[in-house]
Amino acid sequence: MHVERQYRELEKIEEIKVYNVNTLDFYQEAPRVMKPDKVRFSNIMKHVPTDIDVFLPVNEGEDFIIERVGWNILQRANINLEDVEYRLLSQCSPFFYDILIDDLREVYKTGETKALRIFYYISDRVKTLANVHILRDGEEVYLISDFKETKLEPDISAEEQKKQDNENKASLIEYFSQTGSYYKSRDEYVWTPGIYNIINRSKEPRDSYYNIIFDLVIPEDKPLVEELLETMSPETDTYENIIRISTPGGHIKYLDTYLYSKFDENGEEISHYGLFKDVSVDSHKHMTRPVDFMLNGFNHNSKLSLLVEPLSKRYEFSEGFYKIIEIPKKDYIHSEKIIENIAEPEARDNIMKLINGELEEVNEIITYNINGNEENQKICELFIERFTYGNKTHSIGFLTDVTIARQKQKELVESNATKNILIKEVHHRVKNNLQVLNSFLNLERRAYGSNPNKILDNMQARLSSLALLHEKTYNTTDFININLKDYIIDQDTTLQNLFTTKDIHFESDINEEIHLSMEIITPLLLVIDELTMNAIKHAFPDENQEDKTIYKKIDYVDENICELILKDNGVGIENPEKLVNHNLGWEIIMSLTRQINGKIEILDLDVGTGFKLTFPKTFNYELNGDE
Structure with a gap:
């Protein structure tokens, strides 16, 4: 004891x-x-x-x-x-x-x-x-x-499931924007997941009983906390300041702090709410916050933009948004006036209803007049979801320029080349892929909650591959017979750029005759990402090793079965059984493999580590553009 x-x-x-x-x-x-x-x-x-x-x-x-x-x-x-x-x-x-x-x-x-x-x-x-x-x-x-x-969580109702879903969405937004909040009532604290991302540790049961942010304030800023405790009153019920904390890992962070208290008629505090935003600046890094990193995954795509908190003054948009509306980021002023540039009255009305809380989401095809000019228009798909978590309302969505895609759709319909492929199916995939990212993020937050840098590293390759998929999607007229080699070459280039400091050579031998549908290519590229990331992290512990290579070959086994061989010339795996039974990355790989009706196994090699994935060229999947 x-x-x-x-x-x-x-x-x-x-x-x-x-x-x-x-x-x-x-x-x-x-x-x-x-x-x-x-x-x-x-x-x-x-x-x-x-x-x-x-x-x-x-x-x-x-x-x-x-x-x-x-x-x-x-x-x-x-x-x-x-x-x-x-x-x-x-x-x-x-x-x-x-x-x-x-x-x-x-x-x-x-x-x-x-x-x-x-x-x-x-x-x-x-x-x-x-x-x-x-x-x-x-x-x-x-x-x-x-x-x-402490008890195991029981089976939950549909209402409780919805509450948990909203909590996951709020957590994702807080992770993007590096914010977190708490609500205190009756001397107990309720902390949102974003707080734990800021302080770089996982949740503990005792966190309900003390202020886990103020507990980390550095000695020089303790007087600010004392000032706060003395200032809050019915006459002064709000407080704003910048405080500095030292995380359990010893990192100093600057937090933009906003507090609001409620008092009863006797002047006794009933409850108070606190919001913290990490505004730390690291001059040695190009991206200092997870929101910068995550948004950057979409930045090279001028047709797709991620919208974090679009209904709030604390919005965060990827670069694609500013390219779509053709206003430089430095000149953009976020306000409801931007809605006036939408040509369709019904779409404008629905967006206002969303802002006023009368609708939970909008999913509209809109005609956007650039700078209000009806002679310069773009066709865009706008999706925004509004939800409540705790006592706060959040929103998340995306804006997509589908002008060229709509033109290609019209050509496809007119030529009757593929009457069942509608552009909404494309954006349905975009939305699904965002949900995939969300699922991966939640899995890894539970497994690596105390190591956020590991989560960011794992997400980087996935974001790049999905952004690559989305970009190439808008430049194709065929979503069923896609040349695999083109995608693999671009993926190799992206990975090479991401890990240029590792001095690893990517070598690929892809049969040019292999054409696959988007439903197979998406999970296949993510499997390759996971295997490649694993090799980059573990295969080459000796930084001075020469000719570090990750090799992959994809070819036909027969007319309907394809085979992927991916191997490295690194140190190999000492215990393959441990990898299979106790590894989150392997669980993700197996989940993705099942999506394409595939089978994966570890190869027995004299040098390095290798994997063999076999999967069918086609399987029963019916596109439905009316979803």
Whole structure:
């Protein structure tokens, strides 16, 4: 057993962490030191869900006689009340005596109530949390405990599922924009996932009970926090400032801080809300925030733009947006006036309804007049989704220039070359691929929540490949028979540019006759991304190795089966079984492989690591442009 203590000044509470205690150690046999006496309110205490323990001081608080122990702790220790009552605490429970004696003695002597928070850990996970108040009444000292257990999540309802979906979307937006917020009510905090991205650590059960941002404020900025605590009042219910924190990893971050409090008619604070935005600047990096990195994945595409919080003043748009509307980013002023450039009245009305909260989403094909000029128009698809998480409204979507695509669609329909391919199918894929990114991000946040840089590294190749797919999609007239070699060559170039410092050569041998549908090429390229990223990270630990090569070959096995061989000349895998059974990346690869009805296996090579993926050239999939 190991015990740690920490006093949290802001919350005026002492935290006690107890690691790996055995409940059999809670109590042991000891003789009674006095005859039983009736405890006040004993019958009432039996009907109170909170544990109430009663102690009588001995020798001015050097020890305490146990008069009563709550039902919860008795059940945990698997004992009866008569086994512990009227025994000395030091003899009957050395465990609780060591933990509580100083606090019991202090309350007995001063008469002032004291608050504790006790965490019981099994290994590194919190098993039980107890919120404790110690108070004196007459000659007796009372210990009131409220226990909370960690449990497996039960099956959830459709309403709860929707709530979780909105939470995931809000988390994605916060991740993009490097923001996070909290809501405090009744002395408990509710923190959004974006906060943990800012402070670079995962969530802990005790986070509900103290301000995890203020706890990290550097000493030089502590006066700002004290100023905040003294400033908030019914007359001054908002606060804005820049504070600096030191993350658990030792990184200094600058946070733009906005706080708002609510007070009752007596001037007592009811609740308050806090928003933090990481505005740290790193002059040694081109991209300092995840939003810059993620948006940059779309920036080389002038036809597709990602819209983060388009209904808010805190919007973040990719470069494609400014290229579509033909206004330089430095000159753009975000306001509702931009809606006036949309030609269709119904689309304008629906967007206003979205802004006013009357609609949850818009998905419109619009005619956009560049700078209001009806002689210079673009056909665009606009998708924006509005949702609520906590007490805040968020929005996310994308704007796509489909002018050329619509013209090609018209030509396709007129020539009857492929009457079932409609442009909405293209954008349906775009939306699905954004959902794929979201799923990958959620998976890796759960697996690597304490290492956000690893998540960013893994997402970079995926973003580049999907952006490449989208860009080439708008320049093709055939979405079923796509030349695979063209895509692989472009993918190699993209990966080579991303990892130029690694000095790795990409070599590909692709059969020029292989033509695949977009439904197969998309997961295939993502599989190649995952295998390539794995090789880049693990195959070449010796940076001085010469001729580092990642080689892939794709050819026909028969007229309907294709085969991908991907291998490197690195150090190889010592334990392939561990890779298959305990690796998130492998789970992602297997999921993508199943999407194309494929089969993947690890090759037995003398040098390096290799994989073989076989998959059908075609499988049953019916396009439906009316979805």
